[in-house]
Amino acid sequence: xxxxxxxxxxxxxxxxxxxxxxxxxxxxxxxxxxxxxxxxxxxxxxxxxxxxxxxxxxxxxxxxxxxxxxxxxxxxxxxxxxxxxxxxxxxxxxxxxxxxxxxxxxxxxxxxxxxxxxxxxxxxxxxxxxxxxxxxxxxxxxxxxxxxxxxxxxxxxxxxxxxxxxxxxxxxxxxxxxxxxxxxxxxxxxxxxxxxxxxxxxxxxxxxxxxxxxxxxxxxxxxxxxxxxxxxxxxxxxxxxxxxxxxxxxxxxxxxxxx
Amino acid sequence: xxxxxxxxxxxxxxxxxxxxxxxxxxxxxxxxxxxxxxxxxxxxxxxxxxxxxxxxxxxxxxxxxxxxxxxxxxxxxxxxxxxxxxxxxxxxxxxxxxxxxxxxxxxxxxxxxxxxxxxxxxxxxxxxxxxxxxxxxxxxxxxxxxxxxxxxxxxxxxxxxxxxxxxxxxxxxxxxxxxxxxxxxxxxxxxxxxxxxxxxxxxxxxxxxxxxxxxxxxxxxxxxxxxxxxxxxxxxxxxxxxxxxxxxxxxxxxxxxx
Numbered sequence: 473x474x475x476x477x478x479x480x481x482x483x484x485x486x487x488x489x490x491x492x493x494x495x496x497x498x499x500x501x502x503x504x505x506x507x508x509x510x511x512x513x514x515x516x517x518x519x520x521x522x523x524x525x526x527x528x529x530x531x532x533x534x535x536x537x538x539x540x541x542x543x544x545x546x547x548x549x550x551x552x553x554x555x556x557x558x559x560x561x562x563x564x565x566x567x568x569x570x571x572x573x574x575x576x577x578x579x580x581x582x583x584x585x586x587x588x589x590x591x592x593x594x595x596x597x598x599x600x601x602x603x604x605x606x607x608x609x610x611x612x613x614x615x616x617x618x619x620x621x622x623x624x625x626x627x628x629x630x631x632x633x634x635x636x637x638x639x640x641x642x643x644x645x646x647x648x649x650x651x652x653x654x655x656x657x658x659x660x661x662x663x664x665x666x667x668x669x670x671x672x673x674x675x676x677x678x679x680x681x682x683x684x685x686x687x688x689x690x691x692x693x694x695x696x697x698x699x700x701x702x703x704x705x706x707x708x709x710x711x712x713x714x715x716x717x718x719x720x721x722x723x724x725x726x727x728x729x730x731x
Numbered sequence: 732x733x734x735x736x737x738x739x740x741x742x743x744x745x746x747x748x749x750x751x752x753x754x755x756x757x758x759x760x761x762x763x764x765x766x767x768x769x770x771x772x773x774x775x776x777x778x779x780x781x782x783x784x785x786x787x788x789x790x791x792x793x794x795x796x797x798x799x800x801x802x803x804x805x806x807x808x809x810x811x812x813x814x815x816x817x818x819x820x821x822x823x824x825x826x827x828x829x830x831x832x833x834x835x836x837x838x839x840x841x842x843x844x845x846x847x848x849x850x851x852x853x854x855x856x857x858x859x860x861x862x863x864x865x866x867x868x869x870x871x872x873x874x875x876x877x878x879x880x881x882x883x884x885x886x887x888x889x890x891x892x893x894x895x896x897x898x899x900x901x902x903x904x905x906x907x908x909x910x911x912x913x914x915x916x917x918x919x920x921x922x923x924x925x926x927x928x929x930x931x932x933x934x935x936x937x938x939x940x941x942x943x944x945x946x947x948x949x950x951x952x953x954x955x956x957x958x959x960x961x962x963x964x965x966x967x968x969x970x971x972x973x974x975x976x977x978x979x980x981x982x983x984x985x986x987x988x989x
């Protein structure tokens with residue numbers, strides 16, 4: 473029998489509860505030393521302490537700032553260049569090998585360069601975040617523009633739509649679902665790289681707080697911050713998905729899914 | 732387009748960009764942006780010597796070990812979770828949360844548990860790579876063809892044969908997608924686990940160069956990481972074409988002659 477919606481919710485909630493209970497009991501039973509993995513209740517206590525600290529909120533703000541600014545830059549550049557490269561076939565052919573080459577370069581390779589050029593500045597973080605998330609958007613937008621229906625394009629031509637009209641009414645609606653996929657991927661990647669920059673370079677933010685907690689032996693605080701990073705990740709995923717649904721509400725694929 | 736022209740189009744821009752870099756940096760006086768000639772000389776000096784065996788190959792071995800561990804665990808768990816509706820419903824929130832934890836924060840946790848040796852790095856890589864493989868396997872197992880499923884039941888195919896011919900085969904395109912995502916995460920984790928705390932390895936060496944202001948050497952390291960990323964992704968694409976040849980052929984046949 474297929475579990476219904478309500479039952480699924482209960483199963484999910486009990487799964488989560490079981491997970492938390494497991495993490496409480498394993499260290500208490502001594503299966504794992506609690507200096508490696510403190511019980512859930514102590515992590516929750518450390519989390520509550522963190523929530524009362526202004527430093528924690530400052531770090532959270534720093535992380536979110538790096539994430540948001542970097543993501544905005546990457547999306548702007550990715551969409552702009554993607555529309556350009558995608559709509560000129562010669563340009564697309566000439567750049568595809570370069571894009572394929574630059575894209576898999578791990579952006580962590582730029583860490584030493586970022587440190588030399590910008591130190592622990594916000595710009596270091598932005599360099600990593602933008603490099604990593606730019607390709608996600610660009611590749612998707614190029615693919616989206618390529619997917620434009622030639623008949624629709626010809627129709628727009630015969631109706632006398634200008635270059636902007638064609639981009640606005642034919643290219644953009646086709647590329648938008650792709651662009652939103654790129655945005656969703658980029659949003660997750662940007663968070664990973666923002667936290668990496670803080671962890672490795674020491675830019676202010678959650679990642680640096682985690683590194684500091686680890687070196688100073690504040691184990692429950694470290695886990696509490698990791699939990700916050702995870703919740704931030706969940707939030708970013710949910711928000712990106714909600715935005716995608718909102719922006720693409722007109723799209724047949726979204727309309728079909730609606731209850 | 733003829734083959735020669737296609738090659739020309741593909742290599743044209745990269746060659747032009749490299750030439751531009753070469754010329755523009757040829758008599759660069761900037762300390763941070765040395766001439767490309769110097770970087771390439773440093774590349775040959777640094778990476779084609781004993782460092783290849785001491786630093787580069789161990790890093791790659793750890794990456795592959797971590798990836799292999801994650802693949803085995805991810806596919807095994809994915810088959811179990813994807814096969815049961817209830818289990819999936821129960822685990823979904825937990826998996827969503829674990830997947831959303833940015834993998835680099837695992838580095839401090841595993842340093843705590845396993846020190847800074849090889850074990851820590853392999854654990855970090857495999858636990859970061861696990862989630863994309865696991866979640867994609869779950870999706871692949873879930874979306875298996877119902878007719879094939881019924882056919883298997885009707886013919887009494889069960890146990891390992893069912894697993895091999897129905898479940899894993901149906902999930903394999905998704906598993907490969909998961910592996911590709913995992914590879915990208917694995918490279919990141921390989922580098923930063925060595926940058927954060929290590930005494931050897933690719934990431935460690937590059938950071939040492941940066942701290943010692945050995946700028947051409949540092950650039951050569953960045954170049955090497957880029958090349959590794961590209962070579963690994965090309966290698967993976969070759970592997971995918973080989974493993975999923977049947978699938979791409981099927982898709983082409985379904986789409987009809989074009």
